[in-house]
Amino acid sequence: MVTDEMGAVRTPGRPRSEKAEKAIIDATVEMIAEGSGVSELSIEAIAARAGVGKTTIYRRWANKEELVVDAMATLKAPIPEPGGVSARDDLVSFLAAILKETGHPRHRCIMNLAMSESERFPHLLERFREIAIQPRQAALRSLLRRGAQTGELRADIDVEVAMATLNGAMVYFTKWRDKDEVLSPDLPERIVDQVLTGLRP
Amino acid sequence: MVTDEMGAVRTPGRPRSEKAEKAIIDATVEMIAEGSGVSELSIEAIAARAGVGKTTIYRRWANKEELVVDAMATLKAPIPEPGGVSARDDLVSFLAAILKETGHPRHRCIMNLAMSESERFPHLLERFREIAIQPRQAALRSLLRRGAQTGELRADIDVEVAMATLNGAMVYFTKWRDKDEVLSPDLPERIVDQVLTGLRP
């Protein structure tokens, strides 16, 4: 018996292939990114795409949902950087980062699942909150709090509502715009400036 | 050969049953409202639920997507009433109407489809825009324009961004709140007031 560098016991026999594991998860992520819902995802298709036997999948995951959950867990939330000069600039950068992500298939993957299937797959929803929603909410919240402290924003702002308007506006544009309507790249600025300034004269 | 009151030619033989047609569409809507995605909907299940032979469905619709499209077409956009005293009140009423709808299964049906499957089913997306998005956008847009005309809002507001923040904020709360977090009923007011006032001191 042998222990690896982590101190874990290594059992005899051929070790599990990390390459296969990665290929399986990659295939899963790709297929979701291409628009497959969880229910359309078949183990057979994943195995074929990953160039792997079905056995290799079943040996590692008990069911589809767990595989998808693990696949999502590999998609790290890209850290939105807080380090700007003003709250306004930080907010613009934050929204710009989100806008940029939506073009990336990996995060379209997260989005698709979040929007559609989270209701039917509770574990998935849980993991999704953890990976995608909460980090961003936390970042945005601290941005707003800091702005309120420095006096750039009112001290009594409703942070949750502010988060909803900013974040919601981006989602609205990226998900519900007309099919071939182009997103103007200054969207983040327009949104932030309007939210900061308000609509009243 | 006979013509009905619309002047259309009535072919010989037994006429198609409107009752069956309604039952089919109702069953479809119900199942979607309960969380079925388009791909999970089976013609067989619809037929069984509607108390109808599969033949009766296939005779009318060539495929599932067309059936779903027709089913959605029966869900009228509930007219958001414009007749308030101030732009602020109108906006609050508008958001309140949307909030109320989200509790209603029929509109959860629309929402679910819109969020999830619209990318994969272009006809569906098209119809969804027509039924759900465009009427609301139009109503909200005219509300904002009117507010700008009366001077209650600035004359130079970015209407599209304003729509996105208001509408997006509601969607954000209704879709992405924590599972058992309750929606405070004054949400529409909080959103509208913040969007109108802005975040700056």
Place this chain on the structure above:
DNA sequence: AAATTTCGATACGGTGTAGTTTCGCAACGC
């Protein structure tokens, strides 16, 4: 070398659905 475990491949029985066809009956115009 022997034992053990995983690998990809393939095959298997079982289930669910698609879409078609057939049946006997019902509803309509002629």
Place this chain on the structure above:
DNA sequence: GCGTTGCGAAACTACACCGTATCGAAATTT
């Protein structure tokens, strides 16, 4: 009454996928 068409029910063929089992080869410990 007759011809036509729609009706619900059932049977049918054809897949796709599930989850398991089996295979010979490969990788690793003992």
